Amino acid sequence: MxxxxxxxxxxxxxxxxxxxxxxxxxxxxxxxxxxxxxxxDTELEGQGRALGLAISAANEQLIRSSDLLxxxxxxxxxxxxxxxxxxxxxxxRALGLPVFAYTNDPGRFGQRTRQFxxxxxxxxxxxxxxxxxxxxxxxxxxxxxMLAGALIEQGYEPxxxxxxxxxxxxxxxxxxxxxxxxxxxxxQK
Amino acid sequence: MxxxxxxxxxxxxxxxxxxxxxxxxxxxxxxxxxxxxxxxDTELEGQGRALGLAISAANEQLIRSSDLLxxxxxxxxxxxxxxxxxxxxxxxRALGLPVFAYTNDPGRFGQRTRQFxxxxxxxxxxxxxxxxxxxxxxxxxxxxxMLAGALIEQGYEPxxxxxxxxxxxxxxxxxxxxxxxxxxxxxQK
Numbered sequence: 229m230x231x232x233x234x235x236x237x238x239x240x241x242x243x244x245x246x247x248x249x250x251x252x253x254x255x256x257x258x259x260x261x262x263x264x265x266x267x268x269d270t271e272l273e274g275q276g277r278a279l280g281l282a283i284s285a286a287n288e289q290l291i292r293s294s295d296l297l298x299x300x301x302x303x304x305x306x307x308x309x310x311x312x313x314x315x316x317x318x319x320x321r322a323l324g325l326p327v328f329a330y331t332n333d334p335g336r337f338g339q340r341t342r343q344f345x346x347x348x349x350x351x352x353x354x355x356x357x358x359x360x361x362x363x364x365x366x367x368x369x370x371x372x373x374m375l376a377g378a379l380i381e382q383g384y385e386p387x388x389x390x391x392x393x394x395x396x397x398x399x400x401x402x403x404x405x406x407x408x409x410x411x412x413x414x415x416q417k
Numbered sequence: 418m419x420x421x422x423x424x425x426x427x428x429x430x431x432x433x434x435x436x437x438x439x440x441x442x443x444x445x446x447x448x449x450x451x452x453x454x455x456x457x458d459t460e461l462e463g464q465g466r467a468l469g470l471a472i473s474a475a476n477e478q479l480i481r482s483s484d485l486l487x488x489x490x491x492x493x494x495x496x497x498x499x500x501x502x503x504x505x506x507x508x509x510r511a512l513g514l515p516v517f518a519y520t521n522d523p524g525r526f527g528q529r530t531r532q533f534x535x536x537x538x539x540x541x542x543x544x545x546x547x548x549x550x551x552x553x554x555x556x557x558x559x560x561x562x563m564l565a566g567a568l569i570e571q572g573y574e575p576x577x578x579x580x581x582x583x584x585x586x587x588x589x590x591x592x593x594x595x596x597x598x599x600x601x602x603x604x605q606k
Contacts, residue, residue: 373473
């Protein structure tokens with residue numbers, strides 16, 4: 229099973245010690261008998277726009293070469309997962325890869341969106357719309373229904389952890405539980 | 418060309434008059450000789466979690482049955498596109514569908530992220546990281562590199578419009594320009 233590749237999607241690529249967090253995730257992957265693939269694994273040159281486009285192409289290629297994706301859906305700069313992570317979840321799903329995910333925020337999407345809008349002063353009276361009259365999803369899911377739906381359709385709930393705000397992008401307890409689930413899924417096949 | 422199907426991804430599904438906006442988008446699709454497919458096209462029953470999951474499954478099926486996707490990437494509740502839209506862009510891309518997009522925010526992702534973090538009081542001194550020390554993408558792109566990269570790799574820039582804040586989720590001028598580009602792409606094939 230050593231050659232099964234798990235793509236590690238998530239916003240930790242934005243951390244100052246991203247490579248270190250990636251190495252720790254890969255160590256945990258090895259513990260569960262799979263090979264972790266981190267978005268920063270490809271050595272790329274260039275800068276600015278050209279570098280951005282090269283990273284995009286490299287990450288798509290890394291996902292295509294993987295057997296499963298584990299996403300960090302911890303809310304990033306808003307009530308939802310990082311959009312790059314969301315894109316990669318959809319990409320993997322359409323390729324037929326099993327998609328697993330964890331989040332270090334234990335809350336429900338609707339409540340978290342209300343709290344966020346309230347903080348911005350954009351929660352309308354009645355609390356079911358924002359000040360642009362746009363509705364707030366209330367499906368008792370952990371994030372937008374496309375993300376949560378993809379996971380649950382496979383028979384697995386998102387793995388929920390609970391980390392304090394400072395640690396929420398580096399705490400790997402929920403990641404490890406999710407990884408154990410994902411590795412078990414691969415072993416069943 | 419009347420049977421070519423264009424999936425219309427975007428956060429306008431959250432508008433109070435979502436169906437009406439969807440119909441207007443479909444009318445514009447017809448003008449360009451394609452069939453618009455709107456996320457709310459499938460009649461679904463149920464409520465709460467079961468309804469959320471049914472919508473997710475229906476939308477994936479609608480994308481699978483489409484020939485091209487046009488996404489509304491106008492920033493939604495943060496500096497980036499709606500995560501459901503991001504997921505659908507990745508999904509369509511991995512299926513091999515051409516992915517086009519427009520946004521009614523003419524700005525660059527880096528600058529918009531800084532403005533957003535500043536509003537939340539989470540922009541660190543130096544302006545290149547947030548208060549969690551996480552970096553801010555600065556690749557001179559219109560959104561996260563996975564989203565912008567998918568579009569540009571095909572040879573098309575995201576179509577930029579400029580609408581005032583109140584109209585930004587209903588103004589369809591940039592959508593129509595993007596649709597003309599997409600229809601031209603289909604005709605070349």
